Structures are given as C-alpha cells and as structure tokens.
Amino acid sequence: MAGKMIAIANMKGGVGKTTTVVSLAEALAADDPTASILVVDLDPQASASACLAGDGLLATMIEEGRTIDAFLALRLITREPARLAPRIRHAVSRTTHKGDPLKISFLPCGPHLRLVEREIIYNLTEREYSMRAIEGQTWKLFEQEFLPLKEAYTYVIFDCPPGISPLTEIAIRASDLVIVPTIPDRVSILGLDAFCQIIWKEPPGVLPKPRLLPHVLVTRWQKNVKQHQDILAQLKVEAKAKDPGICLLNTRVQQAAALAGALANDGAPTFKQKYGEVISVLDQLVQELKGVLRVN
C-alpha cells in the first residue's frame, strides 16, 4: 500500500510546527515498529533537521550536499540529473522504543533554500517561463522525485516553513493530509483564515487542489485560560459550519514542559523518557490521524 504524505504548515511561526513534526514522526514510528517514516524539512531554519539529526550530522549532510536546496539547485538551476532519494539519510533517530531505534529517515534543508527558490524563479523567468509554467515545472519535479517516496515510506512528513513558499505550496497540495498547528489565541489565528483561503479557496492554477480540508491541531493548549476556551469554541463553530473551511482535530496538545524538553534532548533517550506525560496525547493524535487517513 502506498504511504501517506502529511504536511505540517501554518503561515504563522511559533505555533509548534517543528514540535509537531518531530513528535508526530516519533510517535508514528513508536506506534508501529514496521512503519518507516521520512521527515522532509522544507524550513531553511532547519529546526526539525537539527532536532532529529543533531548539529554534527546536519553539518555533515549540508557539507555533502545532501539537502533539499542542493538538490533543487542542481535540478532546476544548473539542470544536472541529480536524484533526490540518495540524499535521504536513513536510521537517523537517536530515540529508541522497546529497545529499538525508531525507524526515521530524513532529508534536511540547508540554509539556502530561500535563495535557491528565488534563483529558480529568476532562472526560469530568464528562460521565458511564465509563473504558471514555473509552477508546472516545479510540480513536475515533485511528481518525479517526491511522489515515488510514498512507495518506500509509510509516512512522509513535510515540515513547512512559516509563510507559503512555492515548494511549501506544492507539498501542501500534494499531501494526503495537511495539519495546521494553531495556538488558540487571537494573534495565532489571525493568519489562519488567509492561509486556508489562499490554498483551499483560490483557483489552484496548474497545481492540484488539496485532497482534504486543513486539519487544525490545537497546540500549547491551556484549558484554564479563558481566551483559549473562547478561540476553541470559535474553531468548533467553524468546523461544524455548513461549508466549513477547516476540520478540527479532537486531540489537544497541551502546553507541556516535556514537549519543549523533548526537542532539546541530545542524548539517546527512550520514547518514554523523552515524552513522559505527553505520550498519551501523542498516541491519541496518532490514532486520530490514522482514522482520518484511513490507515488500518
């Protein structure tokens, strides 16, 4: 069975995207030891890469050109026959579960992705590509190199940067599920409408329409904070509307020191040591997502 692609995205930064990516990847791997997970970091800040691989390994991979920006530069700017799959680093997780390292592979992002994306646009424009054609060209590359990864991995998870870059938009549109981590406060949901509008309501042009509505995951949830309760109520109303713009996941990821600590951990912890009290929440999230994706 083909694997599932999941994009973790939000226009706003600081809402817990990277935390969601890393913890979800590890929770999916812990839930099913036969599953293989690939994390693709599309964020030039490379936070997910650093959390998963550690600084040393990440530096080596950047040096070796095993990054997504290096691949895009070769394929779309210098037009070399570079392949994506050999750049993926396997067995990267330092976290173990029941004695076994979690089965996670990853493709990091180097610091130059933004420049490379800009350069691709300049370069293709010089070659008289229209914006639609540039999108088409990038989509074609995605189809050739990213979509086949679904055959090799049970789950491919994209860590999207804040904002909507060309590559992010393609990853979102190609994914089977888009999770939008959102803190239920007024500032954090300001961009949610715009984000959903741009990707889900605007005419898609040459790109495909996303398969499902964006699934909002409430993060840093504090049930005793009134503002959180109010915003959550609003999100529930929106999700239950006649023509809803979002789906609201039932799982709430609470504000927890364990999650912040988990990403800072640079040893080789067990899954239980790493996530402690949050494990039950992660498990609930995994089961809910499997239901949405109709896995099992």
Add this chain to the structure above:
Amino acid sequence: MEFTPEALASHILPLLPRDGTPVLNRVMRVMLSRQLEHQIGPEIYFAARDILLKKGKIGRLRGQNGQIFLAATNGSQQPAAAAETAAPWPEVKLMQPLQAYLEGGFRQGLDLPPDSVAIVQDTSAKGPARGLWARPDFILVSAMRFKYLPGAQVDVHSFELKTETGCSVLSVHEALAQTRYTHFGHLVWHLPEGTKSEAKLAEIENHCAEHGIGLIRMRDPSAGDGCEILVDPVRKSTLTTTIEGFLETRLTEAQKSVLIRATQGQR
C-alpha cells in the same frame, strides 16, 4: 545493505569510548544505525557483540539491558587496566573468580556422590537476546544416581552476579525470575568488607530468604576462598520440560553428552 555479525563487530569497536566508559546496548545500536544508515536489529547486534566478547575485545555490564565497554589490551592505558587499581571491580572481571568458586568450593559444598557430575557454564551471553532476565551469568547442573532408588536426580542452579554497587532488591527479583528455568536461584554479590554497600546487606538478605533465593557474598575475588553462602536457596518446582528446553539452548553439545551419560548411569 546487509551486514554479517563479523562486519558489524568491526564497526562497534571504533564507536566505543577509548577511556572505557560503558555504552548501553540500546545506545550502541542507535550509534551503529546512524553511522551505517541502516537499522541494526537486535539479533545481528548481539551476535556481533558476542563475537567481540569471545575475543576479549570488549567487556559487558549488566543492568538497563546491558552495556559494553572497550576491554584493555596488553600495555594499553585502557579502562580495565585503570579499573584494576580502582576499588570497584567491573562485573566482567568478577566472572572468572566466580567460575572458579562454582567449580571448586561451591561444588564441594553440594556434597555430591563420587559418580555424579557437575557442569558449570557461563550463560551470560547465551539465550534470547531480548528476553528479560533470561540470561543468568552462570548455571551449574548437577546429576547423580542413587544406590537403591531408580532414576537420576538433576538439579539446575542459576547464578546472578552483581557488583558492589550494582546490587539492589531488584537483583533478588532478577535471580528469582531466572528460577523459571532452574531449580535453585542464587544471587552472588561482590561485597568487600567495610564498604558503604554493606548497609544494604540486611535488606537484601531478608528479601533473598523471603523469596527462597540463595545469597553468596563474594568478599575478595582475588582470594580462592573469598565466597561465603549467607542464605541457602529453596528448591523451586520448575517444570521438567521447561528446564530441558533451557538446558538445550545453554549447554554445549559435549556438556549435553556428559549429562545424558550421567543420568543414564553410563559413566
């Protein structure tokens, strides 16, 4: 990409700290997987580890599912050499004195008839890689026949070895768990005179007595008669079929032949 245990063993050594700091087996598998970009399963890992143990290149410690460390080589300044001057003895160094005691003083204490046999086997690296508390450090199998009664009496003892600081009430339960395969369980504790750990002795002794586990105190591993039995074990009614299965996987072919001959009165 597939690895042989021999090939994997060659990757383990460079990853071990040169100063002899032990590394958890779990963590070593993470290190190997990351370096080789390939998930290293427990079977091949433990097979590779056992090769290095057999060659004396590494030592092992119990607890938290085991640890390994780089063994000293002649003339090197590595950890085992350093440990020799330090007070605590690592478990790997205690194995040989314990074996000598089991083959000597302990066996004599069993007061076996002249025709009987007693087989001592190091089982610390034998058995299922992932079984919990399924690998006693040593087993001793005694077999004897009687003058008037038919058949043979076979007793299987298991021994769990603990270092001075590595022993706790949990160790008693570890030794107890091993009696699911044997008749008698023993906890062997390296506890020199006057050490801080002596404060735990009364509690450990009580737990051993309560659970029918033997307690052997190893006072001085460098002395031939440095062991003392503090608590005698109680015989467990472990199923014969279970014990047969256990011996099948722990004894060598030669030992099995000796045991069969002894039980059939063919000595």
